[in-house]
Amino acid sequence: MPAFYLIVITLGAFYLGYRFYSKYLAERVYALDPNFKTPANELADGVDFVPTNKHILLGHHFTAVAGAAPIVGPAIAVYWGWLPAIAWVILGTVFGAGVHDFGAIVTSARNRGQNIGTLSGKVISARASTLFLLIIFFLLTLVNAVFGVVMAILFEAHPGSVIPAVIVIPIAMCIGQWVYRMRGAVLIPSIIGLVLLYAAIPIGQMYPIHIDGLADMLGLSVRTTWVILIFAYTWVASRLPVWLLLQPRDYINGQQLLVALVVIFTGVIVGWDTITAPAVNDVAEGTKHWFPYLFITIACGAISGFHSLVASGTTSKQIANETDARYIGYGGAMGEGSLALAAILACTAGLGSAADWNTAYASFGAASGGALDHFVTGVGHFLSNLGIDAALGASFAVVVVVTFAGTTMDTGVRLQRYILQEIAELAGFKSLVGKTSLLTTLAVLIPLALALAPGGESAGGKGFAFGQLWTLFGTTNQLTAGLALSVIAVWVLARNRNPLAAIVPLTFLLFMTSWALILNLLDFLAQGSWMLLIMDAGIFVLTAWLIVEAVTALNRQRRTA
Amino acid sequence: MPELDDHAPSLWQRINAYHDELFMAPWRAGIARQARNEEEILVALLFLEALGIPGPADYYALELYPDLIEAFHRWHQRMGMETFPEAGVCC
Numbered sequence: 001m002p003a004f005y006l007i008v009i010t011l012g013a014f015y016l017g018y019r020f021y022s023k024y025l026a027e028r029v030y031a032l033d034p035n036f037k038t039p040a041n042e043l044a045d046g047v048d049f050v051p052t053n054k055h056i057l058l059g060h061h062f063t064a065v066a067g068a069a070p071i072v073g074p075a076i077a078v079y080w081g082w083l084p085a086i087a088w089v090i091l092g093t094v095f096g097a098g099v100h101d102f103g104a105i106v107t108s109a110r111n112r113g114q115n116i117g118t119l120s121g122k123v124i125s126a127r128a129s130t131l132f133l134l135i136i137f138f139l140l141t142l143v144n145a146v147f148g149v150v151m152a153i154l155f156e157a158h159p160g161s162v163i164p165a166v167i168v169i170p171i172a173m174c175i176g177q178w179v180y181r182m183r184g185a186v187l188i189p190s191i192i193g194l195v196l197l198y199a200a201i202p203i204g205q206m207y208p209i210h211i212d213g214l215a216d217m218l219g220l221s222v223r224t225t226w227v228i229l230i231f232a233y234t235w236v237a238s239r240l241p242v243w244l245l246l247q248p249r250d251y252i253n254g255q256q257l258l259v260a261l262v263v264i265f266t267g268v269i270v271g272w273d274t275i276t277a278p279a280v281n282d283v284a285e286g287t288k289h290w291f292p293y294l295f296i297t298i299a300c301g302a303i304s305g306f307h308s309l310v311a312s313g314t315t316s317k318q319i320a321n322e323t324d325a326r327y328i329g330y331g332g333a334m335g336e337g338s339l340a341l342a343a344i345l346a347c348t349a350g351l352g353s354a355a356d357w358n359t360a361y362a363s364f365g366a367a368s369g370g371a372l373d374h375f376v377t378g379v380g381h382f383l384s385n386l387g388i389d390a391a392l393g394a395s396f397a398v399v400v401v402v403t404f405a406g407t408t409m410d411t412g413v414r415l416q417r418y419i420l421q422e423i424a425e426l427a428g429f430k431s432l433v434g435k436t437s438l439l440t441t442l443a444v445l446i447p448l449a450l451a452l453a454p455g456g457e458s459a460g461g462k463g464f465a466f467g468q469l470w471t472l473f474g475t476t477n478q479l480t481a482g483l484a485l486s487v488i489a490v491w492v493l494a495r496n497r498n499p500l501a502a503i504v505p506l507t508f509l510l511f512m513t514s515w516a517l518i519l520n521l522l523d524f525l526a527q528g529s530w531m532l533l534i535m536d537a538g539i540f541v542l543t544a545w546l547i548v549e550a551v552t553a554l555n556r557q558r559r560t561a
Numbered sequence: 562m563p564e565l566d567d568h569a570p571s572l573w574q575r576i577n578a579y580h581d582e583l584f585m586a587p588w589r590a591g592i593a594r595q596a597r598n599e600e601e602i603l604v605a606l607l608f609l610e611a612l613g614i615p616g617p618a619d620y621y622a623l624e625l626y627p628d629l630i631e632a633f634h635r636w637h638q639r640m641g642m643e644t645f646p647e648a649g650v651c652c
Contacts, residue, residue, distance in 0.1 A: 046593075047589060047590050047593040047594075048590040051585055051588065053579075053582070054581070055579070055580045056579060056583055056586060057586070060581050060583055060586045060587045064587055126609075179584065185577045185580070185581055186580055186581055186584040187576065187577050187580040190580075190584075241592075241595060242588055242591055242592060242595065243592055243595075244589070246588075247584070247587075247588045247592070248584075250587070250588075251583070251584045254583070307622070314586075314590070317590075318586065394577060
């Protein structure tokens with residue numbers, strides 16, 4: 001089947017979802033009111049609460065929620081065939097992510113812009129705030145661990161991409177200086193920066209960076225050395241002021257995201273590639289089955305709890321009119337679904353013949369260990385359809401993923417620092433409070449230990465548990481989504497409206513997450529992977545806790561209503 | 562007859578403004594908080610004497626007082642003192 005048909009089917013389904021289902025949500029479930037005074041208008045302070053144009057807000061909401069995760073998840077999940085992957089992306093986006101992201105904005109806006117953590121304490125129970133804090137702690141630990149490994153895998157496999165991936169740092173710093181010191185507009189310097197970044201790609205090909213010598217000197221593998229270097233860099237980056245590096249790099253990422261989507265879709269159409277992966281892959285007995293693993297392997301791109309943090313953290317404080325929530329929340333979810341579609345296309349139509357695909361996805365280990373390679377190879381192929389050398393195209397894809405991952409880690413370590421401080425305060429460890437360097441070190445060392453945890457089949461023979469870490473990351477992400485959907489469902493029920501739109505995805509997610517966690521637990525026990533086992537058991541306890549809290553809150557609300 | 566608006570922004574100005582806002586919007590609150598923290602440290606250091614603590618840099622920083630008196634006023638109000646108790650400092 002031509003890959004173009006998949007684009008038409010997916011984007012067509014998104015259109016129908018937006019046209020009809022989001023309209024139903026807006027009118028019947030969230031009952032948007034154009035006359036409601038949003039927090040941005042009521043509490044306008046020019047800092048947190050600023051009424052913002054809906055197109056600008058969609059742009060920043062979309063670039064904040066989209067990153068490397070909607071690329072990596074689908075690149076692994078096509079192991080079970082393109083059909084389950086694309087079906088989950090479509091259904092998850094239309095009936096899950098759309099409801100969740102849209103609902104998180106509305107619920108927060110109706111509560112003076114409070115975030116999901118505060119809202120869970122208010123709407124569900126006081127204990128739920130602590131639950132939220134612990135879920136976020138696990139989520140950030142896993143985010144930092146998986147993206148550290150993602151970057152190390154790519155740098156080891158594509159040493160030609162190191163120079164362009166590193167050069168983005170001084171470019172971003174120059175843009176930060178230009179905007180804040182020289183008071184200049186951002187557009188032109190950022191375009192120049194993007195051109196310089198892409199110009200560095202062929203230079204990187206000419207001068208690939210190998211760190212074998214350093215690894216030998218340290219007595220470590222190349223990948224382990226990269227992981228340590230990346231975490232050391234993250235420690236430094238997360239201590240810099242946000243305007244200097246994080247903000248301009250985040251903005252460049254937004255531009256890269258658009259460039260990547262345009263070149264992938266254009267490459268598919270121009271090359272008229274066909275999908276060579278099977279619709280449903282007949283996986284070997286004893287391998288991870290798509291039911292339930294598919295639903296936690298693709299989190300971002302189908303439904304992701306991380307979005308509720310952005311939706312309730314910043315977006316809800318800036319919407320100028322409540323009716324904009326549909327365009328921004330539901331529209332942003334569809335944008336992320338499109339990125340997942342691009343990743344599926346790269347890994348099902350960009351790898352060559354059916355035999356090539358079968359070799360690349362020979363086992364779940366090969367699928368997870370090689371997911372990033374498959375994505376960059378696919379993008380390289382699509383760029384070759386546009387007359388660009390495939391190796392340069394692959395390097396471009398590496399740069400996109402690495403810059404996304406680097407920004408995510410920088411943000412993740414900063415947030416983890418705050419979470420650790422809050423946990424330390426709750427636990428009575430006063431000596432940790434306010435110790436930024438110590439907290440940053442802890443925020444780096446915990447995921448570093450997890451990233452270096454030895455793994456099983458997905459290690460690709462290199463002693464890494466990337467596949468297992470990814471599934472654990474998926475479970476915490478879905479758990480966060482579960483908490484946000486619980487808040488939304490209780491809030492909707494309290495207004496005597498039908499909460500099924502939130503309860504159905506909530507039940508589905510909690511069921512799939514629990515099931516996958518139990519299967520993982522048995523796997524880790526059999527393999528003797530103790531660190532992963534402890535992590536999995538901790539997440540399972542949080543899931544059980546969330547189920548109890550959600551059921552109790554919904555029952556209480558039902559009796560009141 | 563309505564006058565033609567000479568000050569309507571051009572398309573290029575609107576594109577630039579859109580991107581500037583896209584750049585600023587997600588980070589505005591965080592950066593403002595960071596700037597406020599830095600300002601508070603500076604204000605606390607320069608107004609040590611007003612708080613009853615001898616400040617080693619006071620003599621050299623005297624000429625900064627007029628520029629920072631407003632910041633000091635905002636600071637003590639944020640700290641819960643509507644007016645500063647020491648006479649002749651700011652309010």
